[in-house]
Amino acid sequence: MVANGYLARSGLDNQIADAIAMFEARYNGSEDNYFAENAATVTTAQGVDAIDLPADFKEVVSLYLTGVGPVQLVSLQALRDAGYCGQDTPYLAALYPGNKLKLGPTPSGAFPLEVVYDAKVTPLTQPSDTNWLLTEYPFLYVYGSLMFMLSFLQDADRRAEIEGNYQQFIAELQGKKAAKKLGRTPQMRTRRGNP
Numbered sequence: 001m002v003a004n005g006y007l008a009r010s011g012l013d014n015q016i017a018d019a020i021a022m023f024e025a026r027y028n029g030s031e032d033n034y035f036a037e038n039a040a041t042v043t044t045a046q047g048v049d050a051i052d053l054p055a056d057f058k059e060v061v062s063l064y065l066t067g068v069g070p071v072q073l074v075s076l077q078a079l080r081d082a083g084y085c086g087q088d089t090p091y092l093a094a095l096y097p098g099n100k101l102k103l104g105p106t107p108s109g110a111f112p113l114e115v116v117y118d119a120k121v122t123p124l125t126q127p128s129d130t131n132w133l134l135t136e137y138p139f140l141y142v143y144g145s146l147m148f149m150l151s152f153l154q155d156a157d158r159r160a161e162i163e164g165n166y167q168q169f170i171a172e173l174q175g176k177k178a179a180k181k182l183g184r185t186p187q188m189r190t191r192r193g194n195p
């Protein structure tokens with residue numbers, strides 16, 4: 001495994017697998033998950049007000065009904081308070097238990113709905129497995145897993161160094177993502193003249 005080269009020790013395969021699993025759980029449950037945008041198109045069915053979201057769904061970024069326009073994400077209570085009767089073109093949606101999206105009003109037909117969302121990291125279960133995070137940002141995976149591994153080995157100095165590298169890498173990627181969303185490269189502002 002990759003982490004063995006960083007640890008200069010052998011016989012730690014089980015602990016390394018645990019460290020990787022802990023990193024994946026932390027990443028999926030944290031706000032560090034900035035780079036996981038994915039898109040899927042799901043089609044509504046006439047008379048059915050809830051649709052299944054993708055298995056790797058974490059959080060909605062945007063919803064767009066093809067040929068119609070954006071669908072506003074609201075709370076489930078706000079959707080219920082709207083009090084829809086009958087069927088029509090949906091323009092509101094709310095997250096619903098069971099990894100579903102509830103639409104309002106109930107769709108009057110089959111509408112393709114583009115769901116842009118933040119995706120969870122699919123866990124690595126075999127040494128040959130991969131996922132989007134490992135493919136796109138391997139050092140993030142290595143640093144994140146090493147933080148947990150070095151805690152296990154009680155190496156506080158190396159853990160602090162690795163955690164610093166991890167946080168620096170996260171900050172750089174956040175800047176790149178912000179620039180991509182804004183359509184430009186972020187630039188540092190400096191003050192001119194005397195402070």
